[in-house]
Amino acid sequence: MTEVAPKEPAIEVENLVKRFGDFTAVDHVSFQVERGSIIGFLGPNGAGKSTIIRMLCGLLTPSEGRAIVSGIDVAKDPETVREHIGYMSQKFSLYGDLTVMENLRFFGGIYRVPRTILPERIRFAVTMAGLEGREDSLVSTLAGGWKQRLALGCAILHRPPILFLDEPTSGVDPESRRRFWDLIHSLSEDGVTIVVSTHYMDEAEYCNTIALINRGRLLALESPTTLKKRDLGGDLLSVECPDIGKAISLLEGQPGILDIAAFGNAVHLLVDPAKVSCHDLEGRLTTAGIPVERIGSIEPSIDDIFVRMVGENSPQGGAG
């Protein structure tokens, strides 16, 4: 293990680019991650989150730019970097036809965890995953949440100082997702740097830093609190009504309406407060035959910020 100066960031990325033929999956992305912090990559599917993580793990070679992980240039010495990192992908890559114990022993062996401490590490992983008493069950018989926690357990058997989690919560029930984030927090408290990607915007709140990614570009890099305080350039209103589609087509492009998007059973509108008020809007919708169930000003969520920023940054002007 190479010593890393305490002040040195765990990860430093400069102008990272990845092209697949004509397609630019990652477009000049730069950021730093402090040691012991949690950075969350947020963005829709195909935004380039996984590609960035794979480049940081040395699974893909950058087309341009540099990635320094744990003080080592990944492109130059991927093997040494691999000693310092743990990786878990959205597939929870485990052997379904092996038991919990056999999987743990296999990954422990691959990472050469010394025989003397491996049993203790395995015990820890089993407890963490909540799999006590099921050590001899075949992994294929486990439910998603357990598989997910076991995959995390396998990824940290060698106690890596940096952990990459590529969409670790996809396809898992909300209770398991919450439990998983508790585990990530306790790892972070132990000083592990965590890079996690997700397309669940609500998970952003759990991160120290959020990196908003769309179409391979980094749109924002700040804490969730700062991100939410961003000036959207207007007031955010939420309107709940039965026919959302009709409401959007009625209001879209009207003077004073800066942006409009559907959020579940509500419409979120970014308005110029000088030109549009709640009362005025309610009137317009009612006249058009759309009964308004609830209307009011709201605090922007990460989702709102994201949709707004994507709108500003995409050439088509839509939230892709």
Place this chain on the structure above:
Amino acid sequence: MFERIIRILVKELLEIRRDRWAMFRLIVPPLIQMLIFGYAATFEVYHVNTVILDRDHSQESRDLISHFVASTRFDVVKIAGTERDVSQAIDDGTATVGITIQPRFAAFLLKGEKAPLQVVVDGTNSNTALIALGYVEQIAATYSASQGKTYATRIPGGITARVEDLDVAQRPWFNPNLDGRWFFVPGVVGTLSLILTVSLTASAVVREREIGTLEQIMVSPIRPYEFILGKTIPFFLIGFAETALVAVFGVLWFQVPFVGNPFILMLGTALFLLSTLGLGLLISTLVRTQQQAFGANFFVSNPMFTLSGFSFPIASMPRPMQWVTYLDPLRYYLVVIRATFLKGVGIAVLWPDLLAMAVIGIGLLTLSTLRFRKALD
């Protein structure tokens, strides 16, 4: 280094043991294929449907026909009345061979001149046609020889009755009865081991790519050669056991002799497996899914089989094709396997083939090891 190799090896064997059908798949299909090949794959031609037109109606012509009827090579299905009947029978597939005994057949024979006998064969299966033609000639020759003797006694001193008693002494070595099975069964051992080990190895790696564990292994500090050794050693052992099983079955069931040194066959098998495992790994670095791997295996194994000399003589191939066969490890393995089964020759003769397999095997394994790391990009 050994720690990781053994981990992968243990995992691989555990997975095979867990697979309820693995043992069945490894044992039953090869034995069935061996049985099918052993019984069905033969160049011998028997019971060729034959139509005969006798336009001479002499004692001699009927005598010749009886020779054909008596032969197990030909089944005379029809005595035709006209030329049309003959061509009709060939056209509609009733017969493969049509023999026409021309008028004045007996008269020519009596004069000691060449007696006209016309043979038409259905050439759609050129192999059968050629072999059948050969038998026709054989029967005709036997017949004319016996006729010659008859006339020689009848007309003593007659020039035309001079019979050239050209007796070719045939003594096929190593396979005295020229039993086709003796040629095929050892070949099947090699071919089965090729198809099996290439597909097993390729799908074992590609399966890990599909379920994502390969990616998980790639982010670990494991060295490519450690992964590859851990992955190939189990299949090497399985391939070896498989070959032994099929070979022993061939010897016991089909009574094919094994006269050579089993250790030379084992050495040859080991070197051959290097090539097939290397090929399997190489395929696995080129494809994404098990289906693609299956397709690639088919694409590679078939030409290897065709060019190996298993059934088509390499010496009869066009020159450039013959050069290509030098890249085919099965070519060398078949030499080793047939030589040890039937001839019993040793290293002194077989070393070039063994060396060629070693070179190809090491080359393929090195190539796939070099390619392995880059596989995600």
